[in-house]
Amino acid sequence: MSRSRWIxxxxxxxxxxxxxxxxxxxxxxxxxxxxxRLTTPHADDGAMTFQVSGPPIDSATVANASIRLFTRRESxxxxxxxxxxxxxxxxxxxxxxxxxxxxxxYTTTVLEVADRQDALRASLAGYALxxxx
Amino acid sequence: xxxxxxxxxxxxxxxxxxxxTPIVDESEPNDNVRTADxxxxxxxxxxxxxxxxxxxxxxxxxxxxxxLSVDVDAAQVGSPLDATLELIAPDGTTSLAxxxxxxxxxxxxxxxxxxxxRYYVVIRAFGATGGPGLTYAINFDKVTCPVVGTxxxxxxxxxTAAPVAIGDSGSGEVCPQxxxxxxxxxxxxxxxxAGTTIELDxxxxxxxxxxxxxxxxxxxxxxxxLAxxxxEDGADSRLQYSIITTGTxxxxxxDAAGSGNPFPYTLHxxxxxxxxxxxxxxxxxxxxxxxxxxxxxxxxxFVSDLTxxxxxxxxxxxxxxxxxxxIPTPQGLAFDAFGxxxxxxxxxxxxxxxxxxxxxxxxxxxxxxxxxxxxxDGRIWLTDLSDRSLRRYSSTGQFEARFDAISVGGSGPGPxxxxxxxxxxxxxxxxxxxxxxxxxxRVLRGAFIIWAFAFDVAGNIYAPAPAAGRIQLFDATGAIxxxxxxxxxxAPQAVAFGRDATGATVARLFATDPRVGRVFEVNxxxxxxxxxxxxxxxxxFPLDVAAASLLGGGGLSxxxxxxxxxxxxxxxxxxxxxxQAYLRTVGGLPGARSNR
Numbered sequence: 001m002s003r004s005r006w007i008x009x010x011x012x013x014x015x016x017x018x019x020x021x022x023x024x025x026x027x028x029x030x031x032x033x034x035x036x037r038l039t040t041p042h043a044d045d046g047a048m049t050f051q052v053s054g055p056p057i058d059s060a061t062v063a064n065a066s067i068r069l070f071t072r073r074e075s076x077x078x079x080x081x082x083x084x085x086x087x088x089x090x091x092x093x094x095x096x097x098x099x100x101x102x103x104x105x106y107t108t109t110v111l112e113v114a115d116r117q118d119a120l121r122a123s124l125a126g127y128a129l130x131x132x133x
Numbered sequence: 134x135x136x137x138x139x140x141x142x143x144x145x146x147x148x149x150x151x152x153x154t155p156i157v158d159e160s161e162p163n164d165n166v167r168t169a170d171x172x173x174x175x176x177x178x179x180x181x182x183x184x185x186x187x188x189x190x191x192x193x194x195x196x197x198x199x200x201l202s203v204d205v206d207a208a209q210v211g212s213p214l215d216a217t218l219e220l221i222a223p224d225g226t227t228s229l230a231x232x233x234x235x236x237x238x239x240x241x242x243x244x245x246x247x248x249x250x251r252y253y254v255v256i257r258a259f260g261a262t263g264g265p266g267l268t269y270a271i272n273f274d275k276v277t278c279p280v281v282g283t284x285x286x287x288x289x290x291x292x293t294a295a296p297v298a299i300g301d302s303g304s305g306e307v308c309p310q311x312x313x314x315x316x317x318x319x320x321x322x323x324x325x326x327a328g329t330t331i332e333l334d335x336x337x338x339x340x341x342x343x344x345x346x347x348x349x350x351x352x353x354x355x356x357x358x359l360a361x362x363x364x365e366d367g368a369d370s371r372l373q374y375s376i377i378t379t380g381t382x383x384x385x386x387x388d389a390a391g392s393g394n395p396f397p398y399t400l401h402x403x404x405x406x407x408x409x410x411x412x413x414x415x416x417x418x419x420x421x422x423x424x425x426x427x428x429x430x431x432x433x434x435f436v437s438d439l440t441x442x443x444x445x446x447x448x449x450x451x452x453x454x455x456x457x458x459x460i461p462t463p464q465g466l467a468f469d470a471f472g473x474x475x476x477x478x479x480x481x482x483x484x485x486x487x488x489x490x491x492x493x494x495x496x497x498x499x500x501x502x503x504x505x506x507x508x509x510d511g512r513i514w515l516t517d518l519s520d521r522s523l524r525r526y527s528s529t530g531q532f533e534a535r536f537d538a539i540s541v542g543g544s545g546p547g548p549x550x551x552x553x554x555x556x557x558x559x560x561x562x563x564x565x566x567x568x569x570x571x572x573x574x575r576v577l578r579g580a581f582i583i584w585a586f587a588f589d590v591a592g593n594i595y596a597p598a599p600a601a602g603r604i605q606l607f608d609a610t611g612a613i614x615x616x617x618x619x620x621x622x623x624a625p626q627a628v629a630f631g632r633d634a635t636g637a638t639v640a641r642l643f644a645t646d647p648r649v650g651r652v653f654e655v656n657x658x659x660x661x662x663x664x665x666x667x668x669x670x671x672x673x674f675p676l677d678v679a680a681a682s683l684l685g686g687g688g689l690s691x692x693x694x695x696x697x698x699x700x701x702x703x704x705x706x707x708x709x710x711x712x713q714a715y716l717r718t719v720g721g722l723p724g725a726r727s728n729r
Contacts (some may be wrong), residue, residue, distance in 0.1 A: 072686050120708050
């Protein structure tokens with residue numbers, strides 16, 4: 001599957017997930033973008049996998065050109081992703097959501113982090129992800 | 134051969150004839166200098182080395198400056214004796230000269246004595262054997278240097294050099310007529326035109342004598358040495374040199390061993406026609422003794438340096454940097470499936486070098502790993518000289534199979550390469566063999582020792598022949614395409630095709646040239662096809678599939694996951710560090726972090 005086809009499939013899945021969501025958006029919701037921000041205790045992070053759960057996410061894009069992003073919908077309300085690049089404190093991804101007002105309802109988990117020499121971090125202490133406007 | 138030696142010695146004449154020679158028989162006991170038997174110059178001493186361990190001692194009184202010849206006749210006249218000969222100074226203890234084999238198993242010493250006195254000659258059987266049949270004769274005489282061949286002594290200077298034309302041969306005898314410490318040096322004058330590549334080829338040991346000639350080529354000034362060779366052709370010498378300026382050049386033939394024993398020789402002077410790979414271009418020099426060669430996925434050359442115990446990297450601009458150190462006598466090189474450089478070392482290990490140049494012992498169960506290659510499936514093949522086998526390992530270094538290569542003869546298995554068919558091919562000396570369906574089959578038989586060869590995509594084989602100073606080209610059936618593909622190299626040892634910035638193999642051929650410490654490229658206009666891609670061919674799964682698999686989407690086989698883990702942090706499972714490594718390998722990292 002080519003990358004474009006994969007993204008297409010992913011977006012289709014996300015849309016399908018939205019349709020089947022238990023949290024349909026209300027008439028007062030406002031679509032827009034939220035930023036996924038990383039807090040890291042290290043200065044040489046090279047790759048990370050993470051999980052975002054909560055309200056629907058239409059799609060995700062990289063926050064800047066120095067990062068490469070891959071995502072997959074795990075379930076109707078959970079997206080897991082991988083970012084590879086020069087990771088630092090700050091924005092790593094932009095989430096396109098149907099309701100920016102629901103930002104506080106997202107929960108995030110850092111799953112794995114590797115340094116830029118490919119070694120996996122033994123501890124994820126000090127790492128955090130936040131979703132905010 | 135025995136007949137030719139006899140004829141040769143008869144022609145040489147440096148050994149006096151046996152007619153009318155006084156014969157002196159030994160008188161036991163004569164085991165030491167105090168009980169030595171007496172002989173005089175011109176005598177022939179006769180005796181038997183019996184019983185085992187017997188030592189016979191003879192003495193001869195000599196004036197200062199006498200050039201003594203002590204020449205054994207035993208094996209060459211049918212005796213089973215393999216004699217050794219020693220000359221001892223008048224103090225009775227100082228060993229002045231020793232010889233085991235000169236004329237076949239028979240010994241000879243030629244020595245100019247520095248002072249008057251009584252000199253002792255001791256004859257023994259090699260291995261301290263003995264018996265009633267181990268008879269011998271020793272001819273005691275002066276060394277004489279009669280006119281031999283086409284040389285005209287004195288010819289010890291450029292001014293007295295004997296002329297020899299290109300395409301012709303000269304013959305003579307290295308025979309020191311005076312006390313020149315360099316011994317006899319024969320000069321030959323050669324007139325050559327610019328653009329000519331000449332080959333100077335000395336045959337002396339090839340005539341059946343245990344001798345060691347050397348050859349050198351000097352510029353028209355007679356003093357500037359342009360080229361030198363000692364043992365390119367066994368103990369005999371051979372060199373090639375490309376003439377830049379028309380003029381007279383001087384070749385010298387001398388004795389490397391300095392034994393003093395006269396010996397005849399023939400000097401062949403040939404002109405060699407350049408091949409399609411000429412002229413060559415030097416890409417890097419001052420590399421010590423460059424041996425193995427591998428090309429990285431950005432086109433950089435990686436070269437093992439035997440004398441420096443290191444691997445150097447040569448960039449496309451010819452910049453040389455040390456890549457890895459501390460690898461004893463590094464030989465063959467190859468990149469493994471994970472982008473790491475494998476280095477065969479005769480210390481008994483294959484080293485694995487990270488892209489950062491950190492070397493660790495990787496495969497340690499081969500006795501003397503000599504050459505190494507990585508197949509398209511990532512498996513590692515190596516040749517092991519300790520048991521003369523071809524061995525196969527998994528991409529992660531686990532031993533899988535051993536194939537005995539003793540049966541193919543020669544002195545290998547040596548250098549190794551993977552053909553477009555995927556079958557490992559190796560040199561056993563003058564022949565290339567392949568392993569096909571578990572059986573060894575000969576592919577070609579060459580005229581020279583073949584070193585580390587390379588395939589192009591058409592299956593043609595580019596084979597360096599260091600002894601001949603050229604690269605030869607064979608087709609996939611083993612038929613010769615170009616006996617001289619390139620004659621520019623001095624002694625090409627390993628060849629490898631270049632790669633472009635995307636990692637694709639191109640129609641550029643590089644080679645190491647250890648005798649002169651350089652890496653060169655043949656003329657790319659003469660290279661008909663791109664090189665056969667070497668090493669591991671990465672799985673063709675897209676990045677998104679690799680990522681999706683990491684994120685729980687599946688899509689990759691267990692082997693793929695093992696590959697990805699080994700590519701990255703090798704911790705036993707596929708994780709985000711491995712994804713990062715894969716992106717780096719396939720050029721998928723964003724920005725400057727890509728290494729391709």
